Amino acid sequence: MLKTTQITNSIRALRFANNEMTQADLADRIGMTRQTIIAIEQGKYSPSLEIAFQIARIFRVKLEDVFHYPE
């Protein structure tokens, strides 16, 4: 049985709010591939805590503003 995640994220919205940053730009800035950014946005990959913090820092927001976990 494949694992799934309840974590969702707002990376796509945050990219658009930040001068329509491309997936490739974000990938370059955190040292990942564009396909991994796509996978994160689609909820097909849960990044490490370190990567999650890096993404939040790029958008200058808190971690909870990028990744959400249901109550």
Place this chain on the structure above:
Amino acid sequence: MSKIFDIDWRKMTHEEKWTWVFLSTAIIAFIAYCIWLTSQSSSTPLTEIAYVSPMLLAIGSAIISTIFGEILIAATAPKGKKRDARDQEIIKEAEHSGQFLVTIGGMAVVIMAMLKLNHFWIAHTMYLAFVGSAIITSVVKIIYYKKGFYPC
């Protein structure tokens, strides 16, 4: 299930492309070898077939094809990072899944050698374990890429 076989080369990571090449070459070489072996078995008892050179040819051609595939993928890939943390995590998890078959195969050939079975069966058991492991590892990787990967 259909999404797993939804092969869009442009959307794949470097590692996923390489996995498809690795899986294809392992299966094609094994099937070609099995066809040759079956054709020989009609006229010669299995344990008397001169299998060494054809088996080495099958294994060697699979390895060389994979190397050429890797070179071709790298040459045609867009600039930028080829593999990242997600690839490393998927590789590690998938190899862990496929490794058990090599272990079982290794244990089986030790027992077969102790029982002094014909080397034909020993060589084929190990080859089968390698191919099986390659298939399991590759399929698990592809499933993780297509369906999603959530490390603990």
